[in-house]
Amino acid sequence: MIRTKIVELSTIEAAAYRQKLKNGKSGVVIMRYDMAQPGLASLNRSTGEPDPSANTNLDLFPIEAFKEALELTSGMPYSRRGAVKLSRHQEEAGTEDELSGEEPxxxxxxxxxxxxxxxxxxxxxxxxxxxxxxxxxxxxxxxxxxxxxxxxxxxxxxxxxxxxxxxxxxxxxxxxxxxxxxxxxxxxxxxxxxxxxxxxxxxxxxxxxxxxxxxxx
Structure with a gap:
């Protein structure tokens, strides 16, 4: 996948990275240490703010966490990297449509x-x-x-x-x-x-x- 390095968040107990999404946009993926399903937000280039996906639970993945992830990954270059697996939870993790599929x-x-x-x-x-x-x-x-x-x-x-x-x-x-x-x-x-x-x-x-x-x- 095309993504940045992983950063650790302080807002919640989770790690995050930027990734090229299937729709061509830049997105932020947050992976909590205690669950499988990641949280996802695309970057609104007009406002510079994160736009969480419809399937992202904002109680588990608050907007402040996405803002922190954007700040920490700002300027980090993309590279081709392997899929992220933080724990055994990620072995069975589902993926949202924006994350699935091959890059062009x-x-x-x-x-x-x-x-x-x-x-x-x-x-x-x-x-x-x-x-x-x-x-x-x-x-x-x-x-x-x-x-x-x-x-x-x-x-x-x-x-x-x-x-x-x-x-x-x-x-x-x-x-x-x-x-x-x-x-x-x-x-x-x-x-x-x-x-x-x-x-x-x-x-x-x-x-x-x-x-x-x-x-x-």
Whole structure:
């Protein structure tokens, strides 16, 4: 499955992790130590708040526990990991529809790619969280020094095209893979964005907009 590392909660006696759900959304799974059935909430990207599933008992899995789980897993990168079993209870645990089923092949290919692995390895801090500040700082530094980026800005290329070029070239430099496509790059960015407390390349986008604005005079 595609999920983060496990974190231990203090709100209730349970462990939790973020997981890619069957519907493509990011979700939080809470597993109590004293029961089999997990609690599940999807992440509302508009509000940043957890939306518990209809089958989740909020007496057993209070909203505060989901909020704590979201906070503790914020910034933790996804990777392909095995199913979680905390005790004998989980051997017979049922799964909700959102958790069941295979991940789409393109998502598995993204999580297994050398580029995704390289960016996680390069920009993950000692806490196991992606350092978005370092990531953006490094990519902005490249953008400012790239003649191709300067030419794209001067010719009035779109913000999205400039960002896609920057990210693609930086990923290529990390792995040496010159066959990386824009679509693959965009899927990697989307996967990183799933666990970001805000859009992963917000600062880079701000810098690109500034460069375009200066070019227009």
């Amino acid at each position: 092949p393109e998502e598995l290919a993204t999580i297994d790619s050398a580029e995704y692995e390289a960016i996680v390895k390069t920009y993950t801090n000692k806490k196991g969280e992606l350092s978005y500040d370092l990531l953006n700082k490094d990519f902005i530094q490249f953008a400012k020094s790239s003649k191709i980026v300067a030419d794209m800005v001067a010719s009035g290329a779109s913000e999205d095209d400039i960002r896609d070029h920057i990210v693609k070239v930086k990923l290529e430099s990390l792995t040496g893979n010159r066959e990386l496509t824009t679509a693959q790059t965009q899927r990697i960015v989307a996967m990183l964005d799933e666990v970001s407390p805000r859009y992963v390349f917000r600062e880079l986008n701000d810098e690109i907009r500034r460069m375009l604005s200066l070019a227009k005079g």
